[in-house]
Amino acid sequence: MRIPLTVDPCLWERAVAIGRRVLWLHTYGERYVDETAGRPYGRVLLPRDRPRCVEEIPDDAEAMPEKPAYDPVSEDLWVGSGRISPVPRAVREYQVSGMNVLDKWFGYRRRNPAGKRHLELDHEVARRWLPSWTTELLELLNVLGLLVREEPAQADLFNDVCAGPLITVLDLTAAGILPVPTEAAKALKATSDAGDTLFDL
Structure with a gap:
């Protein structure tokens, strides 16, 4: 993957600001918290037109949904006989690396959940829709709605960066940044400490 690196410090700062906001959204408001920048801790909500559960998703075994249904005209997302609205088409279709986020999330919470089953315990799955899943779904829809925005x-930003002067491979080589040292290219080893090592680096 080629990532254009701008020479312009103003564009760089714009990229950093957008990156912080996106990471704040991806972590549900747990990282890159900054109240003054509109990134409060743990409160990731659309400012208006938030999705809400209009019709409750049943929690009985017979009503356990197999897949969601979507009406792009009414912007209704149906989970079994339950309905969440509004869910804009861009939110319903939101993808990361070609993977639909809502479908992936729902895949592990449907009647016949996704995933490999090698052990007997793997077949022990939820037989009813859990109320906490509705809360999680609404939280996810808020995050996706903000990401779409x-x-x-x-x-x-991408267009502005590409239209301006870029840092080249030759620039990075002359500065001694490239080639990447072998030790810097090795995979990180797991540590024995329990903790959030990815973010503690």
């Missing part, structure tokens, strides 16, 4: 700024 970031896309125009990301596209503008």
Whole structure:
């Protein structure tokens, strides 16, 4: 993957600001918290038109859903006979590396959940829709809705960076940054400490 690196410090700062906001969203408001920048801790909510559970998702075994249904006109997301609205089409279709986020999330919470089953215990799955899943789904829809709203700024930034002067491979080589030292290219080893080592680096 080629990532354009801008020479312009103003564009760099824009990229850093957008990156912090996206990471704040990806972590449900746990990382890159900054109240003054509109990134409060743990409160990732659309400012308006938030999705809400209009019709409760049943929690009886017979009503356990197999897959969600979606109406792009009414912006209704149906989970069994339960309904969540509004869910804009861009949110329903939101993808990461070609993977639909809602479908992936739902895949592990449906009547016949996704995943390999090698052990007997793997067949022990939820037989009813859990109320906590509805809360999780609403939280996810808020995150995806906010990520969709970031896309125009990301596209503008990308175009501005590509239109301006870029840091080249020759520049990085001359500065001694490239080639990457062998020890820096090795995979990180797991530590014995329990903790959030990824973010503690």
